[in-house]
Amino acid sequence: MNLAFKDIRKNLGRFVITTIGIGMLLMIVMGMAGIYRGLLEDATFLINKIGADLWIVQQDTRGPFAELSRVPTSLVYRAQTVPGVESAREFVFHTIQREHRGALLRMSILGLSWPEDKGDWLPLIAGRPLRQNHFEMIADKSLGLELGETLPLGKDEYTIVGITSGMVGTGGDGMAFTTLLDSQAIQFDSPSEAIRLERAARDNRGQGSAVFLQQPQLTEQLALPASQLPAIAKPSLSAVLVTIKPGADLEGIEALIGSWQDVSVYTTAGQEDLLVQGIVDKARKQLFMFRVLLTLIAAIIMALIIYTLTLDKIYAIALLKLIGAPNRVILGMILQQALLLGGLGYAVAYTAGTQLFPKFPRRVVLTNEDLIQLAIIVFVISILSSLMGIWKALKVEPNEVLMS
Amino acid sequence: MNNTSAKLIVNDEPTSSELAIETRELRKVYGEGNTEVIAMQDASLSVQQGEVVALLGPSGSGKSTFLTAIGLINPPTSGQIWIGGKLVMDGPEAQTDVRAFRRKHIGFVFQKSNLIDFLNARENVQIAMELNGLSHRAAGKRAEELLESLGVGDRANHEVSMLSGGQQQRVAVARALANHPSVLLADEPTAALDSFRGRQVMELFRDVARQHGAGVIVVTHDHRTLDVFDTIYEMEDGIIRVSKSVHRSS
Numbered sequence: 220m221n222l223a224f225k226d227i228r229k230n231l232g233r234f235v236i237t238t239i240g241i242g243m244l245l246m247i248v249m250g251m252a253g254i255y256r257g258l259l260e261d262a263t264f265l266i267n268k269i270g271a272d273l274w275i276v277q278q279d280t281r282g283p284f285a286e287l288s289r290v291p292t293s294l295v296y297r298a299q300t301v302p303g304v305e306s307a308r309e310f311v312f313h314t315i316q317r318e319h320r321g322a323l324l325r326m327s328i329l330g331l332s333w334p335e336d337k338g339d340w341l342p343l344i345a346g347r348p349l350r351q352n353h354f355e356m357i358a359d360k361s362l363g364l365e366l367g368e369t370l371p372l373g374k375d376e377y378t379i380v381g382i383t384s385g386m387v388g389t390g391g392d393g394m395a396f397t398t399l400l401d402s403q404a405i406q407f408d409s410p411s412e413a414i415r416l417e418r419a420a421r422d423n424r425g426q427g428s429a430v431f432l433q434q435p436q437l438t439e440q441l442a443l444p445a446s447q448l449p450a451i452a453k454p455s456l457s458a459v460l461v462t463i464k465p466g467a468d469l470e471g472i473e474a475l476i477g478s479w480q481d482v483s484v485y486t487t488a489g490q491e492d493l494l495v496q497g498i499v500d501k502a503r504k505q506l507f508m509f510r511v512l513l514t515l516i517a518a519i520i521m522a523l524i525i526y527t528l529t530l531d532k533i534y535a536i537a538l539l540k541l542i543g544a545p546n547r548v549i550l551g552m553i554l555q556q557a558l559l560l561g562g563l564g565y566a567v568a569y570t571a572g573t574q575l576f577p578k579f580p581r582r583v584v585l586t587n588e589d590l591i592q593l594a595i596i597v598f599v600i601s602i603l604s605s606l607m608g609i610w611k612a613l614k615v616e617p618n619e620v621l622m623s
Numbered sequence: 624m625n626n627t628s629a630k631l632i633v634n635d636e637p638t639s640s641e642l643a644i645e646t647r648e649l650r651k652v653y654g655e656g657n658t659e660v661i662a663m664q665d666a667s668l669s670v671q672q673g674e675v676v677a678l679l680g681p682s683g684s685g686k687s688t689f690l691t692a693i694g695l696i697n698p699p700t701s702g703q704i705w706i707g708g709k710l711v712m713d714g715p716e717a718q719t720d721v722r723a724f725r726r727k728h729i730g731f732v733f734q735k736s737n738l739i740d741f742l743n744a745r746e747n748v749q750i751a752m753e754l755n756g757l758s759h760r761a762a763g764k765r766a767e768e769l770l771e772s773l774g775v776g777d778r779a780n781h782e783v784s785m786l787s788g789g790q791q792q793r794v795a796v797a798r799a800l801a802n803h804p805s806v807l808l809a810d811e812p813t814a815a816l817d818s819f820r821g822r823q824v825m826e827l828f829r830d831v832a833r834q835h836g837a838g839v840i841v842v843t844h845d846h847r848t849l850d851v852f853d854t855i856y857e858m859e860d861g862i863i864r865v866s867k868s869v870h871r872s873s
Contacts, residue, residue, distance in 0.1 A: 220746060220753050229741035229782075535739040541696065542798070543726020544754050618696045 222539075222548070223555035226532060237524055238560055241517065242567025245597060248513045249572050250579075252589040255499075255506045257582035262389045262494045265329075266487055268340070269310075271460035273473055274485045281493045282485060283312045283457035284389040290482060294459045301475060303467030308332035310458040311402045314392060319370060326362055326395045327388030330402030338381065338396050346381035352398045357381035361393035373408030377401070389494060391581045403455055418442055514596055521564075522604035525557045529608035533615055541617035553608045561601030565594060642708065643805050643838025644670040644693060649702035651688050651861075662688040663699070663861040670838035670854075672805070675829045677849060678842045680858035686842045687810060689858065693840065694729055694808050695721040707805045726755055730799030730837070732828075734811040737795055738783045744770060744794045745779040751801040762801075769797040773827070789820040796824070800831055807831065809841040818847055825851040 227234045262284070275298060277288040298307035311330030316323060331338050331349065338348040338357050346366050349355045356377040358364040369376045377397065386394040397405070409417075425431035425438050463472055469486065476484040485493065529536070536549055569590070576583035649666040652659055663685040670676050680686050691697035693704060695711060704712040706728060711719050731737070738747045745766045752762035770776045773793040778786055786794065792812060799807055809828060813821030825841070825848040832839040841852070849855055857864050 220742075220750055220759060222741075222750075225746065226741040532741065535741065538737055538739055539750075539754075540722065541694075541725070541731060541737075542751050542754065543722050543724075544750075545722060548754065616696075618691050 221555070222552040223559065226528075226535075226552065227556065227559070230528075230531075234560075238563045239567055241521060241524070241560060241564035242571065244513065244517045244520065245564050245568035245593070246572045246575070248510055248517065249568050249585065249590070249593055250576060250583055251506045251510045251513065252593065253572070253576055253583035253585050254581065255503050256584035256586055256589065258391070258499050258502050259495065260584055261387050261391045261582055262499050263491045265386070265388060265394070266490050266494070268386075269460065270340070270462075271310075271487060272463045272469060273461040273476065274310075274487070274490050275307075275459040275461060275476055275482050276457075276485070278481050278483055280483065281497060282490050283310065284490070285493055285497050288457050290456050290459060292456055294456065294482065297479075298459050298461050298476065301461075301472055303463050303472050304461055305464045305467075306335075306462045308335060308460050309399050309456045310460045311399055311406065311455075312388075312457045313402070313406050314388065314390065315372070315405065317372065324362065325392050326358070327390065327392045328395050328397060328402050328405060330399035331396055333398035333400070341381065341383050341396065342385065343381045344384045346379070348381060349396070349398060350380070353401055354378060355380045355397070356401075357383060357396040359383045359386040359393035359395070361387060362395065372405045374411075375401070375404065385582075387582065407455070514600065518600035518604055521557065521560060521600060522607050524560065525553065525605050525608040526611065528556060529553055529611050533611065534619070536612050537615045537617050537619040540615070546613065549612050550609050553612055554602065554605050557601045557605035557608070558598070561597045561604075565597045641672050642669050642705070643672045643674070643836075644668075644840065645705040646689075646693065647703040647705070649689065649692055649699045649704070651685070651692060651697070652700045661861055663692070666702070666858075666861065666863045668856060668863055670806075670840060672836040672838055673832050674853045675832045675839045675851065676841065677852040677855045678840060678858055678863075679844070679846075679855060684858045685861040686858050688861075689863070690808050690810050690840065690842055693806070694731060695725050726751075727802060728805050730802070730804035730807045732792070732795050732799050732807070732809040732812045734814040738791055738798075740783050743780050743782055744775065744786060744790075747783065747794055748797045748801050751798045755802045766797070766801065769800060770794065773797050789816055789823065792816065792820070792824055793827070796827055796831070800835065800837075803835060804837055807837045807839040809839070809843075811842055811844065813843065813845050813848065821845055822848050822851070 266284070274282055275290065275294060276282045277290055280286050280288045282288055292309065295307045295309055298304055309330065309332050312327065314325065314327045316325040318324070333349070333352045337350070341348065341357060343357070344360065346357070349357065354375055354377055356370065356379055358370075358379050358381075360382050364370060364379050364382075366379055366382055368379045370379065371377075383394070383396075388394055422438065431437050461472070461476070463469055473484055473486060476482065539549055572583075572585065576585070645668075647667050649663055650661070651663040652661050654660055666685070666689055668676070678686050678689070688697065692699045692712070693706075695704075695717070698712060698715040698717065701714045703710060703714075706724075709719070711717065711721070711724060738744075739750070742750060745763065748766035748769055749759075749762045752765060753759060757765070767776060767779055770779050770793075773796060775786070775790050775793045775797075778790055778794075783791060783794070795812075807828065812828075813824050816824060825843075825845075828839050828841060829851050831837060854865065
């Protein structure tokens with residue numbers, strides 16, 4: 220006869236509610252690990268998807284995902300001249316937050332190096348890649364934009380031609396993909412009044428410059444947007460992505476480009492490490508501490524519940540001792556209940572988590588490794604939490620039946 | 624429940640002259656020095672197989688101390704306890720695994736029904752046998768038979784809380800008898816029952832003593848049922864005296 224089940228049958232309602240409570244708590248512990256994994260995946264997903272061998276970024280910066288990086292457009296051509304390099308392309312990445320349909324829309328925009336890159340590598344779930352070098356956009360479904368919808372950004376409107384799934388930036392914001400020029404236009408967009416004032420200021424400065432007095436045709440250049448004035452404009456790329464030829468010496472190329480005084484260079488693995496050690500590491504530590512605390516709280520609550528359940532049947536335990544039940548029967552009953560509580564709580568956590576986590580605004584990734592780790596932790600805390608109840612059960616004397 | 628359903632009687636006389644219980648100069652002292660209390664002293668008695676013994680006495684006279692000592696729950700300070708011809712306690716030292724011995728040889732019935740509340744009536748009886756190594760099925764079958772013979776077979780699957788006081792006491796008796804004990808100990812088993820039910824239970828003890836050859840000791844205050852007993856002892860200030868012997872003298 221299984222006494223643990225018989226006792227639970229008697230107090231089924233309370234046991235079910237307790238199990239759900241423990242399950243919810245474990246779900247949060249599970250979710251904490253999932254949030255960390257999500258952060259990690261979000262941070263490294265794009266880097267892996269882009270698939271470059273080397274990332275050339277502004278000197279002494281950690282790359283476009285970690286901090287602001289600016290490199291000149293000409294760097295693409297310099298990189299292409301390095302022996303062993305198959306291709307080099309521009310990379311523009313920035314995050315914007317605009318109002319759309321009455322709500323805030325935050326997106327990370329990635330510029331595709333048109334015409335070589337039309338976004339064919341993107342995991343489209345609807346629509347198509349880019350077909351023209353202006354005013355088309357591919358958006359992730361997490362942004363809530365629909366196929367064919369137009370999105371005004373700056374002075375232009377962009378039509379959504381493709382929808383991706385699971386494409387998020389390092390910060391977890393949904394990604395949007397335009398051509399490089401469009402992404403720069405969005406990034407460097409200025410209000411008309413500011414442009415007019417800048418042009419007037421340039422014109423005024425030009426009036427007093429000997430160069431413009433000697434070459435008046437140069438003043439026509441002053442009317443161009445700042446980003447199109449190589450001599451004036453700041454570097455406009457976030458990074459240059461390099462793909463090397465098959466069999467080429469990656470370390471050698473990395474060392475060569477790394478010797479240039481104006482840039483830093485990282486492998487894809489290096490970029491990932493920087494992100495994981497930088498942005499994600501603090502979040503990881505914070506989430507880990509929350510996990511430890513919540514696990515501890517779950518263990519304490521479970522211990523108190525098991526102890527209370529044991530106290531509730533302390534008379535029955537004394538009676539069992541009186542009629543000669545060996546300790547293993549009594550301990551088995553308490554331990555089985557603790558393990559059942561932990562096991563069912565875990566099942567509730569997993570079931571509820573897999574239903575609820577996809578509805579969370581940021582990705583929560585449940586990996587087998589984390590699930591197994593939590594299962595082991597739950598097993599251990601189930602055993603530990605039963606110790607207090609077992610201690611109480613061992614202490615009770617059979618003659619307490621007579622005194623009650 | 625009816626009166627006849629409770630009867631298991633097959634003989635009017637004890638079935639054997641062998642001693643079921645023998646205590647020799649049991650003494651129990653609580654505390655020491657100024658706080659020393661002698662709860663029981665030189666308590667000696669013998670109960671033969673099939674004999675039903677009543678133990679009377681005022682509150683605090685040491686009856687329960689004596690009963691728990693024989694039940695191997697509360698070891699004496701000195702003296703010996705023999706059960707079924709085997710020395711089981713020599714002073715405070717157990718001469719056997721007391722819990723296993725209790726399980727196999729001693730049945731308990733107390734004032735309150737002492738049933739496990741999360742088991743139903745049948746399971747309360749069944750658990751005692753399963754703990755003693757009987758298979759689940761065999762234990763269940765015997766539990767039902769015992770309950771049937773005690774007139775509560777129709778309540779076998781009822782929760783304990785759904786049974787009347789008398790029915791609960793019968794279930795407790797069934798559990799006490801489940802492993803064919805050689806000793807049955809009862810501490811005021813009729814205190815919570817009306818006189819009719821009280822007599823039924825006392826007669827039940829006598830009947831099972833006769834049928835199973837068990838030695839039965841009942842601590843009671845109920846003078847209305849004393850005619851049921853073979854021997855009546857009185858206990859006062861921790862000392863046992865024979866008050867009346869119906870069938871046998873001690």
